[in-house]
Amino acid sequence: MDDRSISHKRNSKRRGLVIVNTGEGKGKTTAALGVLLRAWGRGFKICVIQFMKAETGRWGEVRAAEKLKIEWHKSGGGFTWRSDEMDESTARTRHGWTLAQEKIASGGYDLILLDEFTYPLHFDWLDTAEVVAWLKANKPPDLHLVITGRYAPQPLIDYADLVTEMRKIKHPLDQGIKGQRGIEF
């Protein structure tokens, strides 16, 4: 446990926001990382659960989180569209959601990020109505919850306080420029 979690005073008057970053463009996870950085700057207690990214990845954000001592869980097995790997994706997702439920219900955090959590909802690996009902019943009122990913289902959008769509105007891949380390991952 680091000193931030001890020194931080919980603000009972705070309204915990449900924030959804969705859309086809870049910047969904990236903007969530920016929120994380701000929250960390304020001494917030933070937990991140990644639902889709490969477990073996040593992305820039994972390296940063390690240095910042931000709690970071990877439940995802990478993007999988092959039907023979679907069962594993479902199992990993359920494990991630169980972990998320524990962390959310614990009341021990100021900000929880469920990264790429829209995908298991979109693909029906989890039931959106059940997830939203659970959040409504169990999310502490002062907890900020950030959810990222394309195809945010409408019930999640209805539940959220702040929804932003990231829309691509121009992308380097269109010009044959590959993803840049430290910028896009």
Add this chain to the structure above:
Amino acid sequence: MDDRSISHKRNSKRRGLVIVNTGEGKGKTTAALGVLLRAWGRGFKICVIQFMKAETGRWGEVRAAEKLKIEWHKSGGGFTWRSDEMDESTARTRHGWTLAQEKIASGGYDLILLDEFTYPLHFDWLDTAEVVAWLKANKPPDLHLVITGRYAPQPLIDYADLVTEMRKIKHPLDQGIKGQRGIEF
């Protein structure tokens, strides 16, 4: 000077991206902060110049940058629309742009963020054509440059590699919920 700038090896093959986050929605600066966090996680040498935010602000991101020892300059005097303060805004902007030119041309950075730099261009406090021409001539090829703000002028979009529009779908202010510390600032 911290150890990251010493240990970091410059990558001559890297393609420095020009990234613009624009649009009416939330997340422009926030996504830029996420890029910063990734880049910091990779040990990149970073410089931030804020063009519009109030100098006296002790925002979450400024607190975080101090802790991370990220170089951070505030040239802005806050959003000003009053005509009697316009001259001061212009002067501050020119000071900020001169500083940005020094930092960019120095070749000493991996990533430079010009936060809310679109506004001085939009309001013609700086000449967009001149700024873009200067960047084309002077930006080191391996330097990543991130620019945020609404109303990104077309010549800047034409020059950029990656342009994302943040579009508001739903905002807590619409429901009378005020901005939350550690999340939105």
